Amino acid sequence: MNLVPGRGNASMSSGMSFKYSVFVSGYIDLKFGDDFIVKPNHHCVEAVQLIGMPKDERDEICEITVVFYLKHLKEGQLMSDMRPDVEELLMLILDHLSFEHGLQIQEVRTEGISLSARFGMIRHFNEESKVKMEKDISKEGFEPYKRLYRAAMRNRDDVARFMFLYSLLHQVLNVNTQGKIDEYIRSESCRQWYRREEDMQSTKYSNKKETIYTWLRNQVGHTQTNSEIKNVTKIIQIKVNELSCILKQAINECD
Secondary structure: OOOOOEEOOOOOOOOEEEEEEEEEEOOOEEEOOOOOEEOOOOOOEEEEEEEEOOOOOOOOEEEEEEEEEEOOOOOOOOHHHHHHHHHHHHHHHHHHHHHHHOOEEEEEEOOEEEEEOOOOOEEEOOHHHHHHHHHHHOOOOOOHHHHHHHHHHOOOOHHHHHHHHHHHHHHHHOOOOHHHHHHHHOOHHHOOOOOHHHOEEOOOOOOOEEOHHHHHHHHHOOOOOHHHHHHHHHHHHHHHHHHHHHHHHHHHHHO
């Protein structure tokens, strides 16, 4: 992470700030508008500003500057004393960006945090995005499942990401069988993603059908030929984003 303490926005009371550079691949642009400032309920941070930096179209990397404007220091307190709390708040913001906007976050650069999204597009962040972020990062403590969701989404390999998401769905639902997972996927909560006609015959039980998601999860460990592996991988590439949405729904319902 590239931490740059310095003078902040003149409108912020203390004039002190920490700045982080966040690098994003897979997007044409990330638009936060002219004044994307959130004010979390935080003991040492007055406000956080997200700025989409100008980008050369030939460059595959976008950059977001995240600036944390600090409250006044207490007597005997140093800016460096605030760093752990500021960095935990940054982690909450990254959890939020991953969970709410589907960014695949890759923490691989010493000079910053690399965000990777699978599809090239323009992402607009509006006033509603700001209000939602402000509310989420003001909560006490981090939310473990959202942190794990971000960890799952950082997998660039579709099959690895799919398996991680399915495993996490198992934890979130707190069930002990795949049948219970399929019950949830077939429930009203997931009606916009589940399609009955996609159910597959179980390879283990002759009288049982599995949702496409459970069938794919089981096929990964039981494919016998390269052609089968290739076919399963192609289907996973199509269904992995739906599984991430199902997991998000389950996490939202368990909050």
